[in-house]
Amino acid sequence: MNPSQPRSGYTLPVFACAAAIAALKHLFKNNQSLNTVNLDLIEPKQTVEIPIEQVAKIKPNTALAITRSDPGDNLDLTRNTPIWAMVELIENAVKITDKTNIIPKQNEQITLIGGEGIGYDKNSGNPAIYRYAKQLFQENLERLLKPTDRIQITIILPEGRQLAKRTSNEAFGVVEGLSLLGTTGISQPLTAPGQLEAYCEELQQKATQYKSLVFCVGENGLDLAQKLGVPPEQTVKTANWLGPMLAAAGLAGIESILLFGYHGKLIKLAGGIFHTHHHLADGRLEILTAHCANLGLSSENLQTIFHAETAEAALNHLRTLDGSSETQNSHWVKQVYGSIASKIDQRSQAYIWDHSQRRVTVGSVLFDRKRKIVIKSAAGDTLLAKICYSSHNNQLL
Structure with a gap:
């Protein structure tokens, strides 16, 4: 060999x-x-x-x-x-x-x-x-x-x-x-025809140059991250292999990770699901409903969220509530997705620790089907700003 x-x-x-x-x-x-x-x-x-x-x-x-x-x-x-x-x-x-x-x-x-x-x-x-x-x-x-x-x-x-x-x-x-x-x-170190191997190899190469990386689940994330000023050389595509990639990042010595992806994918991490392919596990609407309930959303609206056809439809229902004259200034999207993003950060950090015994800062940025950012966690906002600033000033991060 x-x-x-x-x-x-x-x-x-x-x-x-x-x-x-x-x-x-x-x-x-x-x-x-x-x-x-x-x-x-x-x-x-x-x-x-x-x-x-x-x-x-x-x-x-x-x-x-x-x-x-x-x-x-x-x-x-x-x-x-x-x-x-x-x-x-x-x-x-x-x-x-x-x-x-x-x-x-x-x-x-x-x-x-x-x-x-x-x-x-x-x-x-x-x-x-x-x-x-x-x-x-x-x-x-x-x-x-x-x-x-x-x-x-x-x-x-x-x-x-x-x-x-x-x-x-x-x-x-x-x-x-x-x-x-x-x-x-x-x-074989080839999972899903070499996909995971290729992603891990790319991660390890970039870990020799950068302390902070941006994980993009798909092409939409890569494109949006670049438009926001994230340098392509600092992004790593993960597809559905978020768990193994987070563990590999910890083992490679990465200090911080920005998760950048569609809310319907990343929301699974808030429920402890670290392989996000829908054939393996889902739970998106259940996780979303749980966070809504914890924040006091009414029973009627919880039923709507739980039975929504897609995570996108559930998000749009929360947006409708925020725009309604009866519930104006309720900020349900900000409250619910802020809670979810925070949980994604916490669970991802815990996952890395469990699999590598390394402490890595994780932040998240979630966007919708129209590639409009829904929420940035506190850590995600900070990491995104630092990465874009450092890129603009040619500094190593």
């Missing part, structure tokens, strides 16, 4: 399966130490060598092996997390009554259990171990077993429960831990 290219790694199921292979071999080979094991990825069709950190027998018929996750050059919070596999050899699992020496089909040779740190599906109650992971265990472990052997594998992620709190797993119904998910063994 070219040194300038990002390094690929392996998905979590691969390391879990490698640990299980090591534990089983340790049982079969009389406590032989293993530094690595070979594993068939199945998808893609290749055999790879996975490092084993530790392996030991903990009972006469049970061994425990440990690997550590290496996802390559990905923004992956499971990096370096330990993965334990405890393999128990169940003796005399099948009584052979004839000379076929084949286990009846109703008996499983391999039982896979989700231990501590492996989440479960709150709808089905099943461990969050999915098709590819099961196939990986089945095909790799069966090759090491005699027809009469039966084993029980328990996968443990000691840090899984804690790490899960920093993921979107719960939105997909997986609770109390991480999942062994994926359709391939290779963890």
